[in-house]
Every structure is written in structure tokens, then in C-alpha cells.
Amino acid sequence: MSNSTIVGQVNKVRKIVVSEFVSLDGVIEDPGGSEKSKHGGWTMPYWSDEIGKFKFDELFGSDTLLLGRVTYQGFADAWPSRTDEQGFAQRMNGLPKYVVSTTLDEVEWNNSRLIKGDVAKEVSKLKQQPGRDILIAGSGELVHELMKHDLIDEYRLLVYPVVLGSGKRLFAEGTKANLKLLEARTFASGVVLLRYQH
Numbered sequence: 001m002s003n004s005t006i007v008g009q010v011n012k013v014r015k016i017v018v019s020e021f022v023s024l025d026g027v028i029e030d031p032g033g034s035e036k037s038k039h040g041g042w043t044m045p046y047w048s049d050e051i052g053k054f055k056f057d058e059l060f061g062s063d064t065l066l067l068g069r070v071t072y073q074g075f076a077d078a079w080p081s082r083t084d085e086q087g088f089a090q091r092m093n094g095l096p097k098y099v100v101s102t103t104l105d106e107v108e109w110n111n112s113r114l115i116k117g118d119v120a121k122e123v124s125k126l127k128q129q130p131g132r133d134i135l136i137a138g139s140g141e142l143v144h145e146l147m148k149h150d151l152i153d154e155y156r157l158l159v160y161p162v163v164l165g166s167g168k169r170l171f172a173e174g175t176k177a178n179l180k181l182l183e184a185r186t187f188a189s190g191v192v193l194l195r196y197q198h
Contacts, residue, residue: 014064014127014129014130014131014132014133015133015153016066016134016146016151017133017134017135017136017153017154017155017156018136018152018154018155018156019136019156019158020137020138020143020155020156020157021043021158021160022170023160023162023164024159024160024161024162024163025163025164025165027039027166027167028138028140029167029168030167031043031160032044032074034074037167038167042162042164043158043162046160046161046191047189048187048189048191050187050188050189051158051187054193055088056086058156059088059091059135060091062132062133063132063133064095064096064098064132064133064134064135065092065096065134065135065137066100066123066126066134066135067099067138067142068099068100068101068140069099069100069103070139070141071137071138071139072097072099072101072109072139074138076108076109080093080109093110093111094110094111096113097109097112097113098113098115098122098126099112099113100119101114101115119142119145119146120145120146120148120149120151123151124149133154140170143170144172144175147177152198153197154195154197155195155196156194156195157193157195157196158191158193160191161190179197179198180196180197180198181194181195182195182196183195
């Protein structure tokens with residue numbers, strides 16, 4: 001498959017792109033360890049410059065973040081105080097962020113807005129606005145909700161050579177989908193990137 005670079009472009013209808021760290025048995029729960037769950041931090045031993053570049057290109061190819069509450073709160077705790085020479089943190093902090101939550105009353109991280117009520121309707125409106133990709137990182141419950149409404153256009157899965165045995169999974173019981181493989185790339189750390197079009 002191709003070794004393509006993700007380049008953001010302005011589209012008439014924007015794509016919803018789901019980007020996940022996934023174990024071999026399909027678990028996406030707490031890959032970085034911020035939620036302090038049973039398996040938290042399982043991706044950390046495999047981090048590499050290759051993965052960093054992929055995440056950098058992905059972020060700069062998007063112009064909006066769409067997040068569930070748990071992922072938003074983890075990001076909002078971590079990113080505002082960070083800086084780096086490449087500008088990744090500045091990009092994270094500067095992008096518009098839409099947060100889907102039924103429990104939050106306000107969102108304080110820079111450029112954040114709450115989505116309450118009809119999630120599918122609000123996300124459909126976002127897709128109709130001109131712009132680049134709308135990126136969802138983590139946010140498992142939000143992803144499951146958008147799957148039900150056929151609103152996800154692309155999955156970018158970084159699959160780790162780890163079997164966790166339990167935890168929240170990307171595809172819930174009963175989920176069905178036919179996906180088209182766009183790219184498969186193996187990193188030196190043993191992590192495999194799989195990009196699928198829906």
C-alpha cells in the first residue's frame with residue numbers, strides 16, 4: 001500500500017476522521033495512561049519519531065477537533081501548559097474544539113464549544129461547513145454514536161502489538177461495516193498504521 005502523507009485540503013463536504021490507538025484485541029481505553037485505568041499507558045513503550053510525525057501531519061491536516069467529554073478533559077488538563085519547537089502544542093491549543101457532553105455545563109480550554117442535544121444533527125452541520133478534516137481522537141462513546149448515524153468517513157488506526165484482554169473497544173458488539181483499505185504502513189516499533197475509508 002502507499003506511504004502517503006496526510007495533507008489537509010479544503011473540501012466542499014468535510015470528512016470526519018477517527019484516529020485511535022488500538023490493541024490487537026481492539027481495545028482503545030486509556031492508551032496514554034491519563035485516566036489511570038487498569039491498562040493505562042499501554043502505548044508508551046512503543047512511541048517513536050515515526051508515530052510522532054504521523055500524529056503531527058494528521059493534526060496539521062485537520063482544522064477542527066471533535067471530542068467526547070473524557071478525552072476533552074484529559075486534553076484540557078495536559079495541553080494548555082505545553083510547548084514544543086515544532087508547534088504541535090500551539091496547534092492543539094489553537095484549533096476550534098467541539099465537545100460532546102451531556103454533563104458539562106461549560107468548557108474552558110481555548111476555542112472550545114459544547115455540543116448538547118442532537119449530536120448527529122450538530123455534527124452533520126459541522127460537516128457541511130467549508131474546511132479541512134474534522135479530527136476525532138479517542139472519544140470512544142462519541143465514535144460509537146456517530147457510527148450509528150453513518151457519519152464517520154475515515155478510520156486511522158495505529159494498531160499496537162499488545163493484547164489487553166479487556167477494556168473499551170473501538171467496535172462495540174453488533175457493529176457492522178464494510179471498509180476500504182486506503183493505506184497500511186509498518187513502523188519500526190512494530191506498530192501498524194491502517195487507514196480505512198467508510
